[in-house]
Amino acid sequence: MTTLHNLTPQPIAFIGAGNMTQAIIKGMVAGGYPSDLIMATNPSRQKLDDLTANTGIHISQDNRAALAFAKVIVLAVKPQMLERVCAELPNEQIASCSFISIAAGVTVNRLQVMLRAPRPIVRTMPNTPSAISMGMTGLYADEDTPKALKDAAEFALNQVGEVLWVKQEDDINTVIAAAGSSPAYLFLFAEAMQAKAQALGLPTQDAKRLVGQALAGAGAMLIANPDMEFSTLRENVTSKGGTTAKAIEHFNQAQLTDIIANAMQAAVDRAVEMQSSM
Secondary structure: OOOHHHOOOOOEEEEOOOHHHHHHHHHHHHOOOOHHHEEEEOOOHHHHHHHHHHHOOEEEOOHHHHHHHOOEEEEOOOHHHHHHHHHOOOHHHHOOOEEEEOOOOOOHHHHHHHHOOOOOEEEEEOOHHHHHOOEEEEEEOOOOOOHHHHHHHHHHHHOOEEEEEOOOOOHHHHHHHHHHOHHHHHHHHHHHHHHHHHHOOOOHHHHHHHHHHHHHHHHHHHHHOOOOOHHHHHHHHOOOOOHHHHHHHHHHHOOHHHHHHHHHHHHHHHHHHHHHHO
């Protein structure tokens, strides 16, 4: 894992100051990265003012200032805005910069077309729990990408959770299905559990607390037992002939495993469609 101890801090600039950028910058500063080596740009002055007030970083409403400030640029704008943002950046500034992309669905090759130059790029796919430093981010870079850029990307995303490097860019689509979109799967499961708990008589807040803590605790057990198969953890809770066994039996009859697999495949298929349309 890349830490501040084996990283030489260098100026880094974020184009876009949305929730993900804010989480990453706050994590970097809290982790000891010098705030005077960080800049963020954004059209909204209020977001920038709040960010610099909380972190002490440099800010600007001019994206060109980001490329003048740093040679490592994090592109953190919505995918549909990325082409326009890149088109407004001067060629001579682009030519001296390397890029980290947080734009979902935009391949490295497509981004290089937008940048009008074959620049070093690290593509990343974080998820929403990054906002509470519990994120899971997939990263991809081709074999010619400088180690310094990969280290910078890994350090930045490590400040909001765990990271996983994938060997092929197509694997980013699997990251989307397994980590990027999956918080919503769990939230949907939690909604259904809360609704049934309330139908069985619990007040709303009690049902939310019961389900939320149970699912958070189960997730923590997955992380706390990295050498244990998920199936073993499930089996440890499932006493033969008991209440859990009956619930699992019902899930199996409903073919829950197939439902999950098909849903994840649908997410992958949609990711591929989005790449081809960008």
